[in-house]
Amino acid sequence: MGNTAVVVGGGIGGLAAAIGLHRMGWDVTILERSPVLEDAGAGISLAANGLRALDELGVGGAVRDASRGQYTGGTRTPRGGWLARMDGSALERAVGTPIMGIPRSTLHRLLREHLPAGSLEVDTEVTAVEQVGPGTVRVDCGTKALEADLVVAADGIGSAVRSRVLPGHPGPVYSGSTVLRAITEHAVDVRADFELTWGRGAEFGHIAFLDGRAEWHAVLGLPAGTRFADPLSELRRRFRTWHDPVLALLDATRPEAVLHHDVNELRTPLPAYTVGRIALLGDAAHAMTPNLGQGACQALEDAVTLAAALGAESTVEAALVRYDAERRPRSQAVAGAARQAGRMGQQLSHPLAVALRNTAMRLTPSRAATRMILRHHAWVPPSLN
Template identity: 80%
Template sequence: MDGSSAVVVGGGIGGLAAVIGLHRIGWQVTVVERASTLEDAGAGISLAANGLRALDELGVGEAVRNASRGQYSGGTRTPRGGWLARMDGSALERAVGAPIMGIPRSALHRLLRDALPAEALRIGAEADSLQQIHPGTVRVGCGDTVLDADLVVAADGIGSPMRSRLFPAHPGPAHPGPAYSGSTVLRAITEHPVDPGTDFELTWGPGAEFGHIALPDGQAEWHAVLNLPAGRRFADPLAELRRRFRTWYDPIPALLDATRPTAVLHHDVHELRTPLPSYTAGRTALLGDAAHAMTPNLGQGACQALEDAVTLAAALATAPTVQAALAHYDAERRPRGQAVARAARQAGRMGQQLSHPVAIALRNTAMRLTPSRAATRMILRHHAWVPPRLD
């Protein structure tokens, strides 16, 4: 199907990866991004071995590794600093070929964008209609502009308008749209270099989590997750976090003190709790959060989007028809994406969202007694993914 054309709706990590993958197999691709300026907003992101392998297949893995920092030391703690589980990044690297890597989200976006054909990206263009005009062509309307293509990739995020058009009855009147997880997250990158002591940590208190990722330039990304009603906001988010975490062990207060108040981002955590019946409809494929928005508890959201992108491109490179490729994509990606989403939800319920003292004590005891090899095996279920080849 060399020489075919596609429109990718959404210029996030998954959408940009899809453009790169489709371009590598010889397709003409346009990505439509509704933002009028690309501000490269966001804090930090962790990339596991499965995401890194996908990036390797897209030809940008080395550049991403060079802009990242490996997570070799750290683990999970209590608010007083006691260890619940230690992370052995070297053992994980031996098992799957790569440690988890930390990178600023803005840097990852720029690297993906740099790998695009110059003419591929259209910003400030919102896809406001989707129409199958005949069996071989699908049409995307962007205001006064019409784009016809052999394929549309809906990578327009958790609130995906494309998903709503394709599956108007999903998830049904009992669960309208993405569901609030019960948690809200505040995050930022420190203003200047700071030494958090380890590459990566999570700290679990009653209904709260604080975590950090050390970044290559000496700065650190931190996040705070709280059990709160949806829509709750603070007049001074940084001051509120200092109040809530003032008794937690160092370096948590130091990370907050190294942050500009205006740098703090605050988002409620939503997920696509009711699984989609398919990741495809007609000549449209859903990808990333549009297909399987999940909670961040396993750090797999971006990795799963990258897996989607490579799997879709490989299917289109080898299948005899677009329809056959989309059937293969759905069969490969839907079981895995939905299984990872379920596991992430369960991890949140057993981690940060626990608030009852007895439940927390039982969880903490179980974690301390779990052998490190068993913990590594649990991680491997998600990290040990081998991408199809695009060459």
């Protein structure tokens, strides 16, 4: 088996894949088209499955040290009533860890610090990927070309590699929701580690960080491409009657810190995650809505599973068959569950439907809710040792 790989994309999935491959003895080059390393962005929640993947990559301890456990909070109504309370301690007893909140930029930095020196090339756009022989893939980027035994396409939801190797796939579609988010400029007394609030066709939530700051997000059911001249003023107007600390979070945010993105997804599942010696990973393979907080966790699962398969099988081809068989059913099932969660959450707008949903949530025992969470969190990674 050869041992040279090119990873296209320097996001969470791409960096994790590179670390995993390196741990298995591969020489890895990561090509990132952005000229600036991704130290921007908002926050992220990491569930037990993502943290276990990070443990196998040797990054878990550093990530935990930089994260805040989510023990308190839950889901509320705009007036502040509770639909469901979080029991982070019960979750920790069940899977060994609470969900952890961390700034995305911090996670990126910690992953980059575990890369082999000189392996990450920024400001490098891939223009073509082609299998030129039974065991060789050529990657064209700018004025040069690289040849590798394996290419990992981790270039996001708009993956150019995916569109080349699976030209018949329709690609990403708009989910019906748009999201605004930011990290506060200073510490805010949010009281709960994590909260979601569901209104009619709208959601507001926050993740508290170790340093007292918090990430907030606002999800709105609006036509794709909707943008606001003054996003913070618009959100203050829309959420002016919602419970604390919604307005406090908005008031603690600099206008230029607000990010606004439409939520897109790969609604049509891919027929395969591999084509020849090219493997699709993360959002390039299974971009999903954020309603279960599993997007990054699934990418981390992909990375560890791919590295382990390459270490266990005698050929790249056999390893990629194994990777596809292990990752495609699970990740596509999680994507479907996330889509359904969105339909039952923020996307509901009819008053009767919202009332029925709220009643059902209030009547659901906490143990039953924990069991539902464990379906996605209780994943055990293959060993990279």
